[in-house]
Amino acid sequence: MTVTTEIGKPRARKEDARLLTGQTNWTDNIVLPGMLHVCYVRSPMAHARIRSVDVSAARSAPGVIAAFSGADFAAEQGSLPCAWPVTPDIIIPAHPPMATDEVRYVGEIVACVVARDHYTAADALEKIDVDYEPLPAVLDMEAALADGSPKVHEAGNKSFVWPFAQGDIEAAFRDAPVVIERTYRQQRLIPCAMEPRAVVCDPGGDEFTLWSSTQIPHVLRFLAAAVLGIPEQNLRVVAPDVGGGFGSKLQVTAEEFLGLLIARKVGRPVKWTESRSEGNLSVHHGRDQIQRIRLAADSDGRLRGLSVDLLADMGAYLMLVTPGVPLLGAFMYNAIYKMDAYSFTCTGVFTTKVPTDAYRGAGRPEATFAIEHAMDDLAAELGMEPLELRKRNWITHEEFPFTTIAGLTYDSGNYEAATAKAVELFGYDDLRKEQAARRASGDPIQLGIGISTFTEMCGLAPSRILGQLAYGAGGWEHASIHMLPTGKVEVVTGSSAHGQGHETAWSQIVADRLGVPFEDVRVLHGDTQVSAKGMDTYGSRSLAVGGVAVVGACDKVIEKAKTIAAGLLEVSADDLEWTPGRWSVRGDPEQGRTIGEIALATFAAHNLPDGVEPSLDSESTYDPNNFSFPHGTHLCAVEVDTETGQVKIRSYVAVDDVGVVVNPQIVEGQVHGGVAQGIAQALYEEAAYDAEGNLLTTTLADYLIPSSADLPTIVTDRTESPATSNPLGVKGVGEAGAIASTPAVVGAVVDALRPFGVTDVEMPCTAQRVWRAINEAKGGAR
Amino acid sequence: MTKVSMTVDGVRYDDDVEPRMLLVHYLREVGRTGTPVGCDTSNCGACTVLLNGLSAKSCAVLAVQADGAEITTIQGLANGEWHPLQQAFHEEHALQCGFCTPGMIIAAADLLRDNPHPTEQEVREGLEGNLCRCTGYQNIVRAVLRAASEGAPS
Numbered sequence: 048m049t050v051t052t053e054i055g056k057p058r059a060r061k062e063d064a065r066l067l068t069g070q071t072n073w074t075d076n077i078v079l080p081g082m083l084h085v086c087y088v089r090s091p092m093a094h095a096r097i098r099s100v101d102v103s104a105a106r107s108a109p110g111v112i113a114a115f116s117g118a119d120f121a122a123e124q125g126s127l128p129c130a131w132p133v134t135p136d137i138i139i140p141a142h143p144p145m146a147t148d149e150v151r152y153v154g155e156i157v158a159c160v161v162a163r164d165h166y167t168a169a170d171a172l173e174k175i176d177v178d179y180e181p182l183p184a185v186l187d188m189e190a191a192l193a194d195g196s197p198k199v200h201e202a203g204n205k206s207f208v209w210p211f212a213q214g215d216i217e218a219a220f221r222d223a224p225v226v227i228e229r230t231y232r233q234q235r236l237i238p239c240a241m242e243p244r245a246v247v248c249d250p251g252g253d254e255f256t257l258w259s260s261t262q263i264p265h266v267l268r269f270l271a272a273a274v275l276g277i278p279e280q281n282l283r284v285v286a287p288d289v290g291g292g293f294g295s296k297l298q299v300t301a302e303e304f305l306g307l308l309i310a311r312k313v314g315r316p317v318k319w320t321e322s323r324s325e326g327n328l329s330v331h332h333g334r335d336q337i338q339r340i341r342l343a344a345d346s347d348g349r350l351r352g353l354s355v356d357l358l359a360d361m362g363a364y365l366m367l368v369t370p371g372v373p374l375l376g377a378f379m380y381n382a383i384y385k386m387d388a389y390s391f392t393c394t395g396v397f398t399t400k401v402p403t404d405a406y407r408g409a410g411r412p413e414a415t416f417a418i419e420h421a422m423d424d425l426a427a428e429l430g431m432e433p434l435e436l437r438k439r440n441w442i443t444h445e446e447f448p449f450t451t452i453a454g455l456t457y458d459s460g461n462y463e464a465a466t467a468k469a470v471e472l473f474g475y476d477d478l479r480k481e482q483a484a485r486r487a488s489g490d491p492i493q494l495g496i497g498i499s500t501f502t503e504m505c506g507l508a509p510s511r512i513l514g515q516l517a518y519g520a521g522g523w524e525h526a527s528i529h530m531l532p533t534g535k536v537e538v539v540t541g542s543s544a545h546g547q548g549h550e551t552a553w554s555q556i557v558a559d560r561l562g563v564p565f566e567d568v569r570v571l572h573g574d575t576q577v578s579a580k581g582m583d584t585y586g587s588r589s590l591a592v593g594g595v596a597v598v599g600a601c602d603k604v605i606e607k608a609k610t611i612a613a614g615l616l617e618v619s620a621d622d623l624e625w626t627p628g629r630w631s632v633r634g635d636p637e638q639g640r641t642i643g644e645i646a647l648a649t650f651a652a653h654n655l656p657d658g659v660e661p662s663l664d665s666e667s668t669y670d671p672n673n674f675s676f677p678h679g680t681h682l683c684a685v686e687v688d689t690e691t692g693q694v695k696i697r698s699y700v701a702v703d704d705v706g707v708v709v710n711p712q713i714v715e716g717q718v719h720g721g722v723a724q725g726i727a728q729a730l731y732e733e734a735a736y737d738a739e740g741n742l743l744t745t746t747l748a749d750y751l752i753p754s755s756a757d758l759p760t761i762v763t764d765r766t767e768s769p770a771t772s773n774p775l776g777v778k779g780v781g782e783a784g785a786i787a788s789t790p791a792v793v794g795a796v797v798d799a800l801r802p803f804g805v806t807d808v809e810m811p812c813t814a815q816r817v818w819r820a821i822n823e824a825k826g827g828a829r
Numbered sequence: 830m831t832k833v834s835m836t837v838d839g840v841r842y843d844d845d846v847e848p849r850m851l852l853v854h855y856l857r858e859v860g861r862t863g864t865p866v867g868c869d870t871s872n873c874g875a876c877t878v879l880l881n882g883l884s885a886k887s888c889a890v891l892a893v894q895a896d897g898a899e900i901t902t903i904q905g906l907a908n909g910e911w912h913p914l915q916q917a918f919h920e921e922h923a924l925q926c927g928f929c930t931p932g933m934i935i936a937a938a939d940l941l942r943d944n945p946h947p948t949e950q951e952v953r954e955g956l957e958g959n960l961c962r963c964t965g966y967q968n969i970v971r972a973v974l975r976a977a978s979e980g981a982p983s
Binding site for chain 1: 915
């Protein structure tokens with residue numbers, strides 16, 4: 048009769064049609080009547096005082112409508128917002144969208160040209176004269192914290208210190224039979240979404256429309272209104288098709304604010320589209336932390352305590368959630384393991400580099416890397432099989448719900464099942480035998496096995512907890528449903544997709560809940576004029592929060608339909624029963640009305656019960672009562688050529704438990720992409736600066752994101768422990784792969800080299816670094 | 830300004846262009862915005878089109894160099910119904926954000942023209958000039974192999 052099995056179906060995606068045929072709506076495709084083009088002058092110095100900016104020659108160039116320096120916006124541009132003041136005494140420096148008196152990283156905006164076309168604007172940039180007085184660059188976090196270091200900001204280079212402790216950490220380490228002390232480094236990464244950012248702003252009358260390649264149209268609207276003083280009701284923000292984000296478009300940017308200000312000044316629509324090299328210099332970067340880890344254990348491997356001391360590079364300014372990113376890891380270093388005590392301290396440090404902020408996983412990949420690496424190191428110290436060490440310490444499936452040492456309550460999971468499945472798919476025992484044989488024979492190609500038994504926290508987040516963490520907003524999500532007279536359904540979601548497949552997955556949820564055909568559901572998002580409320584897409588939250596809001600809205604539609612159906616059928620509502628798609632009389636199923644019939648009758652409104660408003664529409668705002676905790680076991684085998692240092696991934700198995708799966712094809716795709724990004728951190732990518740603070744990796748010729756030839760085929764499988772904290776049982780999957788894979792790959796590289804005395808290889812594990820690590824361990828040349 | 834004349838997706842265009850104008854910018858200016866720009870060093874391949882039947886990164890070609898050429902973009906690939914590669918990409922979930930997809934499909938079409946029955950490794954190597962940040966390439970490779978097995982025309 049009706050569709051009831053949509054959840055779990057590998058539906059091909061609705062959004063594909065336009066993307067496959069080029070009928071796309073990227074921000075850069077937008078052309079408006081009279082539209083002008085903006086290009087920015089960016090600082091070529093890591094740190095300098097701006098003595099003067101002369102834009103007069105640019106202003107008089109043919110085809111140029113205007114040119115501005117920071118002074119032109121000083122009165123109105125405000126400061127780019129940081130929404131996460133993590134401590135009461137945090138230093139949040141002023142961050143003008145266009146620098147006025149000092150620049151603090153190569154790439155910071157100092158001036159702009161507005162011209163009739165992009166080429167003309169780009170040409171005129173060269174006519175702008177900026178006089179800089181060089182100041183010392185500050186690049187290294189430890190040096191930045193040393194006495195006498197040059198200052199990035201007058202108030203100092205230390206933004207905040209955030210401590211957290213649970214249990215008696217002194218006691219845990221006192222007399223501990225084994226203590227592992229390590230320092231790991233999370234290199235700086237560039238997110239590199241394939242679509243470069245673009246902004247179009249139309250200052251029509253007293254209202255503004257801002258199109259931006261953003262993950263967060265709702266947050267952007269709120270903050271642009273709050274900071275720039277544009278009445279919120281007069282500001283529409285649209286995120287059209289957005290070509291990937293990975294956290295990099297979870298930002299409120301200088302270019303968005305300046306787009307609004309420039310459009311207002313020139314009174315015409317303006318467009319800015321970044322080049323890739325401009326993007327690498329100005330899109331926020333990711334990671335960049337130094338992790339000092341101490342792990343105490345009994346001689347049988349049981350964990351006693353974990354101490355984490357983190358230095359996190361903020362870059363030059365605090366952007367939207369910059370200081371909060373490393374702290375998202377604070378609750379994850381203990382991972383799936385039981386222990387007696389835990390302490391964590393994070394120091395946020397300013398340097399004269401591009402600001403850092405969220406990048407796929409945001410805090411959790413760093414934590415997972417450190418604990419999994421430390422567990423391997425502890426296993427090596429104890430001479431114990433690393434899987435066995437994990438088994439001795441992990442939370443068993445009977446123990447859920449389990450409150451961890453970090454204070455989170457994990458609702459569900461089954462680490463034993465996921466690990467058992469992964470071990471079997473991987474052929475773990477055979478690979479260990481082969482490894483032993485290669486070690487015994489002195490094979491120049493050594494085999495390494497890496498293990499990542501990870502968990503993460505997703506579904507950001509219960510608003511109350513965000514408040515306790517000093518985050519500036521809530522963690523709810525909104526959805527509404529419009530029942531159309533023909534029985535078709537419009538769903539409006541506050542989650543703003545950029546590749547995740549919301550249009551498909553949300554259609555499946557609604558089809559399942561309302562019992563309407565998948566094809567009859569249309570999902571709308573990403574335009575504040577259509578979707579007025581939302582908290583947007585990041586932190587693997589869309590399904591676990593936004594999807595649940597859709598369920599809530601469906602349930603309200605069903606309840607409203609019940610009253611109206613009762614009137615139409617002239618029976619008591621208590622006598623009706625719901626089967627997906629239809630209210631019918633209990634005991635007399637022939638007597639009933641489908642949801643489509645009820646929608647039409649509601650539209651006509653001729654025969655509704657007294658006091659019932661003629662609408663089936665509904666809205667729902669869902670605030671989760673807990674995070675969700677996807678987990679899994681990823682295993683990686685690498686072959687390391689010990690003569691050249693070359694690393695080749697031989698096999699990779701990912702068994703993920705993301706709770707209930709709405710669309711397995713989408714879930715698998717998210718795992719593939721996440722694993723690829725984590726492998727990229729492990730083996731390929733690094734944002735490199737020279738000693739003067741110039742970014743060396745400004746293009747895709749220098750910043751090497753992996754190609755199809757660089758990546759392995761990933762074997763995926765799942766276990767399913769439904770989340771108990773939401774009615775869908777879902778957990779989130781956007782970041783799992785990126786969180787799990789980096790430690791699995793690096794763990795495999797180190798595992799291959801342990802017989803040489805190697806205990807770590809700094810990421811990315813390039814051939815040169817691996818070769819050096821081997822030779823250093825042998826006491827040879829570096 | 831220099832006069833150029835070219836056929837784009839079956840439509841003939843005669844225009845005056847600056848000699849320095851990139852082909853991709855010209856294509857976008859005449860409304861073929863299905864072809865995006867993803868980088869400025871010809872590494873990403875998002876802008877790949879067929880230039881006289883062969884794949885070319887249209888950010889690495891000047892519009893004047895394409896004078897007299899026949900260009901096929903992603904918007905001209907379907908012929909009434911989707912090209913088998915478009916269909917295979919859809920069925921194998923070979924796209925997420927979709928920004929690399931136009932270039933990826935065009936490059937794959939040229940790959941299959943050159944080698945109608947590639948191995949997985951040949952597909953991986955054949956597409957290494959086209960970068961994707963979402964999919965890890967696994968489903969792209971699957972889709973190309975599927976289109977090949979179904980006898981996709983180039």
